[in-house]
Amino acid sequence: MRVLSGIQPTGNLHLGNYLGAIRNWVRMQDEVGAQGGDCLYFLADLHAISMPHVPAELTANTRAMAAAVVACGIDTDRSILFNQARVPAHAELQWLLNGTARIGWLNRMTQFKDKSGKNREGASAALYTYPVLQAADVLIYQTTHVPVGEDQKQHLELARDIAQKFNNDFASEDAPVFTLPEPIIPPGAARIMSLRDGSAKMSKSDPSDMSRINLTDDADTMMQKVKKARTDPEALPSEPAGLEGRAEARNLVGIYATLADMTVADVLRDFGGQGFGSFKPALGELLVDRLAPINARYVALKDDAAALDAILEKGAQKARTLAKPTLDATYDALGLCR
């Protein structure tokens, strides 16, 4: 079993990123490690240049994200953590796969449509071929499993299509060049909503900082944000069905359940009939309890650029070694002399 996942290094991590993605990385590190498999996790800095960006900020964000991922529990002795730019094989394989990816396939990608919006002609070519780089990220390591959010499923299917077509066109049946990866969409993967609007997802791009819990928030700030979170005047129901039509209440109960590793039904068994006046402080305390240690590790590491670069370089060395055989096999299969 070989697990790989990536995240774009865009500013600080928030509770949605942690509960929706990184916490799952940490769990896979433990489970897959116990079975003798490998976990590779990377910061998708090459993907980040598909949108307008400020170079110095990209450098800072890449280091900040590395610090955050380590603070959340990724152990760089057990997992391979690196940034894409340190492993040129990703960009090289992307070019080689551009010969196999079809324009018609890329035209169907909903993320490109969303991100390019009304200005499709002005979008970068990198935004358009973004999914081919993502396929290269996965295929270069013979990855078997890719934990991702629901929104990335289409990109994973494209990676499978590219692998399949390449194997068909350029490899013999008994010696395929690429492994077909399986997406893992964690069943319990929480979709965390904004604290200000239960119908919008918690996001770094929300202009209101009160809408999200950042991993950099101190205990007082987290408590304040929970207390000011939008709710309705009703008490909590004692069963999940009673959360129907109450998006804000459902979100707060969902956050509690996810953090405490309980079901929503269990949380409501404990808190049903109580108002937010008592539920919010309990949620705030739980958040502080779970996030304060992460925050402390993050603060200790975030400004140590040399240590962070050393961590990323150590991971990149291992990644480059793992990537080489597949890259060589791809050049060979295509008849490229080197």
Ligand code: ADP
């Ligand atoms: P943002 O919406 O803040 O820009 P990204 O799109 O960069 O976040 O997402 C990075 C990772 O975090 C992805 O794996 C995504 O699925 C996960 N993620 C982001 N926001 C949430 C959320 N509100 N709930 C659950 N997972 C989330």
Ligand code: TRP
């Ligand atoms: N596109 C992914 C996202 O926005 C990040 C990513 C890049 C990724 N390459 C990947 C995820 C390879 C999994 C595997 O969340």
